[in-house]
Structures are given as structure tokens and as C-alpha cells.
Amino acid sequence: MLAESLFFSAVLFTIGVVGVLTRRNAIIVFMCVELMLNAVNLTFVAFARVYGVAGQVFVFFVMTVAAAEAAVGLAIIIALFRHKQTVDLSNINLLKG
């Protein structure tokens, strides 16, 4: 089932990337990043079955980092919303050249 897992993981990761590029709602872009993290987790678990349990330990760490990232990222989105009254990324263009 390794090849199938890698296939599902690759497709999910690509969906996440396309979502990041096509959506303008900051929260949805952020959730697409979570989807990409999940796709990588699936790869880790699939490889862990063949090459040893260390992959599952890594999934553990990835989930922790995802939780920390969600907390900080959503706080940033709340701060942005307070500042701009919107989460539309096309309005948040202070650093645009």
C-alpha cells in the first residue's frame, strides 16, 4: 500500500498548493497549508510501515508544529483583521512591490 499512500499524499499536497495560489481568504489559505502538512504526514506514516517507527514519531512532531503554527497564525489573522477590517489577501499588500 506504499505506492497508493504516496499517490494520495501527492494529490492532497498539490490540492493544498493550488488552494494557496487561488484563494484570497487568509483563513482558507491557512487551512490549505494545514492540508499540505497532513499530506506529508501521510507520507511519513506510509514510510514508517516499511522503514521503521521513527516516521510516526516525526508525524508527532509535525502535528505539534502545526498546532503551534495554527495558534500563532490565527492570532496574526485576528490582529490583521483588527487593523484592516478584512482578511482578503488582495487588500493586505503593504509589502507589494
Place this chain on the structure above:
Amino acid sequence: MSHGELPLFYVFHFYLFGIIAIASALAFVTRKSPVAAVLWLVNTMFSLAALYVLLDAQFIGVIQVLVYAGAIMVVFLFVIMLLNLGHVSEIADARGMGWKLAAGLVGLALLAQVFALTRAQVPEALALPYGTIAQQVAAQGVIAPLAGPLFNEYLLAFEVTSVLLLAAVVGAVVLGKRRGRADAR
């Protein structure tokens, strides 16, 4: 790793949950309403949890449901509720045609790259005998095979993770705090 010996029941459910995960992810990126998007993403995560269980990672599957579907996604829903973003009309989402085309091309290129990567050959000597993890789970239970390496080889990383979480909590509180004259009351 021949699939011939796997029971049909197993293979059927593996494909079923994989296809549900991908279909839910597609529904997730195409929904206009943020709330609907969150719920489709939760569905993806449940299917992934089922895949983890099928891949002999039962504990990771449970953690996936508890932490991802249960905690992180609820935080997302909570922020959508807090900022009152549930209405579709407010945010004309999705960029224009040019962006979509570019994103599609990038997606295709990325998919091709990732598939090329999955065809890479890993030395056979690295692979454990078939079914090692399943035997470990049968002998020691679901958690012990994971807890062993976590608290021995990866103990330092585990401790550093706790510092990371502390920093994230402090950062979230500082960022979320009201400040400035405009809204100080």
C-alpha cells in the same frame, strides 16, 4: 510488498478512504463559504485518520482525530465565528482566471515532480521485514512502539517541542491582545 496477500476488505477500504480524502479536499478548496470549507477539511482529516489506522499507525490516527479534527479545526471555526466571516458575499474569494491558470500549471508541474520523486529507489537493505510494525503492535500494544523512540532517541526534540509550544502560546496571547489608543478600553 506484494498486494496479492492483502485481504480485499483492506484494499477496498484503503482506496475508499483515500478517494474520500481527495474528494473532500477538492470540495474544501472550491467552497466559497469558509465554514463549509472547514467542515470539508475536517472530513479530509477523518479519512486520513482512517488511512493511518489502516497503515498500522493507530495511535497517530487517534491523535489526528483529537488534535487536528478536534482541536485545530475548532480553533479555525472559532476564529471565523469571532471575526464574523461566515458570509459568502463579503469576500469575493478566488482570484481571477490568470491566477487560476497559473496555479493549475504550477499544480501540474508539482504533481509531476512529486510522482517522479516517488519512483526513486530506496536501498532494499533499509526496509524492515514485511509486517514488522504490525507485529510490534500485536506484541507491545499500540502506544509502546511509538513511545520507546519518542522518549529515548528523540527526547531532546520532545523537550524542545515543549519550549516551542510555550513560545507559541505566549506569541498568540501577545498578538491577540488589544492594544493601541484606537481600541484601548
